[in-house]
Amino acid sequence: GAVVSQHPSWVICKSGTSVKIECRSLDFQATTMFWYRQFPKQSLMLMATSNEGSKATYEQGVEKDKFLINHASLTLSTLTVTSAHPEDSSFYICSAPSSGPLGQYFGPGTRLTVT
């Protein structure tokens, strides 16, 4: 099946710094990728939809200036958490739809801890 990778798998940063998370589709092209945030023991909450060649679409309540998304190519989307605070600590997961009409393949996730 299709493979989606994320880097890094975990990161610890200090409050006020920025962190970049990469999401790559390894064996297929993805003009769309999704970014989710998952707090402990909770479900996946969609943050934004990343579109190659155009601006990302953010869900209500998600600050686009804080969570910068860049879909640089057909296989790479990045999420940058700017001026991170402890409340941004979470598990960030990306996904990409398959080339067919069904299916959504998830990355392994990135655990962000802001101290």
Add this chain to the structure above:
Amino acid sequence: GENVEQHPSTLSVQEGDSAVIKCTYSDSASNYFPWYKQELGKGPQLIIDIRSNVGEKKDQRIAVTLNKTAKHFSLHITETQPEDSAVYFCAASPLINYGQNFVFGPGTRLSVLP
């Protein structure tokens, strides 16, 4: 918009027993229903899915049933094994199109006791 509920939130079964997780959805336009398994510290993995034109689908020990009239669908795991222990998420999607996002249920934490 779509709202997906999932029950139970936690489920413990003895190894070898069956486990059933139920989900309901609100948008009658939803017509694709995947189930994902998430192990600790990992991303969700698709385990089975069903489209609205099918009432039941089975893959070895896993099956999904759909009642479109009642707007609910269920995951059935038979002969459970310790490696089935994980969090399971159901989801619903109103369109079968490229790039369509899913609405996820809150998840069920399944524990299979040896």
